[in-house]
Amino acid sequence: MKMNQLKSISMSMIKIVLVILFFSIINTSGFSQQNLFPVTLTDDSGADVTLNEAPERIISAAPSNTEIIFALGLEDKLVGKSEFCNFPEETKNIESIGKMSPLNLEKIVSLDPDLILSYGGFQLKDIPRLRELGFKVLVVQSESLQEMIQGMQLIATACGVPQKGSDLISRLQERINHITSNIKKLSHEKQPNVFVGSNFDTIYSPGAGTLFHELITLAGGQNIVGHLQGWAKINPELVAQKEPDIIIIPSGIMNPEEISKIKQDIITHPGWSHVPAIKHNRIYAVNEDLFYRAGPRLVDGLELLYEIFTGKK
Amino acid sequence: MKYLPEKNNKNLYGYPNWRYKAFFVLIFGFLSILIVGFIGLNFGTISIQPEKILSIFWHHETDNSLGLIIWELRIPRLIMAMLTGMTLAGVGGAFQGILRNPLADPYILGVSAGAALGACTGIALQYTTGLYLMNFLPVFALVGSFVSILMVYLLSRKKSHLPMTDLLLAGVAVNFFFSALITLLLAVSNREIHSMIFWLMGDLSNANWQKISLVTLPVFMGSFLLIFSSLELNAMALGEEEALHLGIQTEKLRLKIFLIGSIMIAVVVSFTGLIGFVGLVIPHIARLLVGPDHRIMLPVSALIGAAFLIICDTIARTILAPTEIPIGAITAIIGAPLFIHLLKRRNDNNEY
Numbered sequence: 001m002k003m004n005q006l007k008s009i010s011m012s013m014i015k016i017v018l019v020i021l022f023f024s025i026i027n028t029s030g031f032s033q034q035n036l037f038p039v040t041l042t043d044d045s046g047a048d049v050t051l052n053e054a055p056e057r058i059i060s061a062a063p064s065n066t067e068i069i070f071a072l073g074l075e076d077k078l079v080g081k082s083e084f085c086n087f088p089e090e091t092k093n094i095e096s097i098g099k100m101s102p103l104n105l106e107k108i109v110s111l112d113p114d115l116i117l118s119y120g121g122f123q124l125k126d127i128p129r130l131r132e133l134g135f136k137v138l139v140v141q142s143e144s145l146q147e148m149i150q151g152m153q154l155i156a157t158a159c160g161v162p163q164k165g166s167d168l169i170s171r172l173q174e175r176i177n178h179i180t181s182n183i184k185k186l187s188h189e190k191q192p193n194v195f196v197g198s199n200f201d202t203i204y205s206p207g208a209g210t211l212f213h214e215l216i217t218l219a220g221g222q223n224i225v226g227h228l229q230g231w232a233k234i235n236p237e238l239v240a241q242k243e244p245d246i247i248i249i250p251s252g253i254m255n256p257e258e259i260s261k262i263k264q265d266i267i268t269h270p271g272w273s274h275v276p277a278i279k280h281n282r283i284y285a286v287n288e289d290l291f292y293r294a295g296p297r298l299v300d301g302l303e304l305l306y307e308i309f310t311g312k313k
Numbered sequence: 314m315k316y317l318p319e320k321n322n323k324n325l326y327g328y329p330n331w332r333y334k335a336f337f338v339l340i341f342g343f344l345s346i347l348i349v350g351f352i353g354l355n356f357g358t359i360s361i362q363p364e365k366i367l368s369i370f371w372h373h374e375t376d377n378s379l380g381l382i383i384w385e386l387r388i389p390r391l392i393m394a395m396l397t398g399m400t401l402a403g404v405g406g407a408f409q410g411i412l413r414n415p416l417a418d419p420y421i422l423g424v425s426a427g428a429a430l431g432a433c434t435g436i437a438l439q440y441t442t443g444l445y446l447m448n449f450l451p452v453f454a455l456v457g458s459f460v461s462i463l464m465v466y467l468l469s470r471k472k473s474h475l476p477m478t479d480l481l482l483a484g485v486a487v488n489f490f491f492s493a494l495i496t497l498l499l500a501v502s503n504r505e506i507h508s509m510i511f512w513l514m515g516d517l518s519n520a521n522w523q524k525i526s527l528v529t530l531p532v533f534m535g536s537f538l539l540i541f542s543s544l545e546l547n548a549m550a551l552g553e554e555e556a557l558h559l560g561i562q563t564e565k566l567r568l569k570i571f572l573i574g575s576i577m578i579a580v581v582v583s584f585t586g587l588i589g590f591v592g593l594v595i596p597h598i599a600r601l602l603v604g605p606d607h608r609i610m611l612p613v614s615a616l617i618g619a620a621f622l623i624i625c626d627t628i629a630r631t632i633l634a635p636t637e638i639p640i641g642a643i644t645a646i647i648g649a650p651l652f653i654h655l656l657k658r659r660n661d662n663n664e665y
Contacts, residue, residue: 045445083636098358098635102511102518106386107635110359112378122507124439125447129519133385230503 067295342616402618405592431457590648
């Protein structure tokens, strides 16, 4: 036991030292304030984007990127956001460019941005057109926690604040390490079986390769659909067979009435009465944004899951 | 067309003054497209003063954001809407002629389903292989539609003939088959489903000058070829046998119109996705306005189609701005009630 503890502490110490070392190398090797620009970055779509000066008018076309911009303290430069960017509260003062897809090119052009942050995906089809019109588009598409952290550094560098980026990252990394080192102390048998059900008419559950799955694993849970790829349509029989200890309901609007109704649906779901999560009433509704958006709040989501799994919530 | 001496067949065709009629109708049509186009230019997410638009237009300003909006976004979109509307309505009219079926539309012979399957395959490949294929979607769609055209042709051909019922049935069968494959593709896809659905509903937002330059030539050449077949289509309207007696080679005519029309549709649809109802409803409206003479009806149908699609696109761009609605939804919402109204009116008057 003691050995284990010592080992994990030393491991996390090493990790922290490595992170600090890594970023100090970055800081000393050419990121001094004078020669930050011009900078050429390779974005997540594989395109090289050259920025000649720090962007002053940024459009963020996805909630994840908007949250990163706010976390970096660059909100003053944000001139446009997607309709879905609703966090933090201050986003409501920023002009909306409409839905995330298809992008409203006219609105974007009229805002005259010098950097557009896209999340790739459905927006990929509009990006060639934007680049053709002479706009700088940076695709930040993260499908894991680590990629999100890289994306954060990419955005920070593109915006001329690499130092702020690495500070933010080391703070987040510390919180992640805190949890992962605690998890290592748990024995494998103690890891709860977790089931995430998005909707209880047709059940979609996040399998391997999703952010949700990664966070469940990091927080010390066993995802019962971890053997499936991506968001998978689940047969209710699978839940009955896997007997999850904990059921998580990702919920958009946190309306207590609606949540209690969903919970009731789960409890009375035919064939599920023997499931431990239902027997012990361990059904939790969580804010889905903490798990879907590849932004800094993923770490909040991780901490929330950790609390749920360890019974602190 | 010496086998159709116009003057001697006045009674048969009954349109002695068609030249005057055509002249006035076409002038009127062009003017209304210009007017509708200019009105469309004035609407958008961003409101721009009409005087400002005129000055941007006059001086060809492209160095500021308003100039970019007008010259690179709104005008290409308008022109693309115009070309698409023209093609769909014109080909729809011609197909209704050769199939002698008021319910025929440009998609009935399978082109659209082929194009859609091609495009959806491209989108699915993009996500599964990670290759960047978005720019090549028109190629996928074009290949898909040519495959479906070929299939319909081979399925319906009997020796050198192309019987009407077989053509129609082959088209419908290919349509169903390809639609089933699309449904299958949609069922197994995750993230790409949104892109696919948007493609299936039609989207003009990515129109640019390059696409227009690729579409223009086939569309205009095809349109002229269709209009030059007007007299034969008129004869066909009398009935298959009557047309044969007049010396029209109906099988050849059908093959010709089928190929020209399908290729035109394939080219347009590859760039815009599936925009429904225009090709079904507009020819009927044209027929109500100027009568069934294809020499007038086809160009008028094309012109109304162009104007209609410009209006629909303007609505799609502005009604929920800054969010854009797929244009296919607008054409269907306006088109469906209009079509029902026309059908009802036809039943009430008991004439067609």
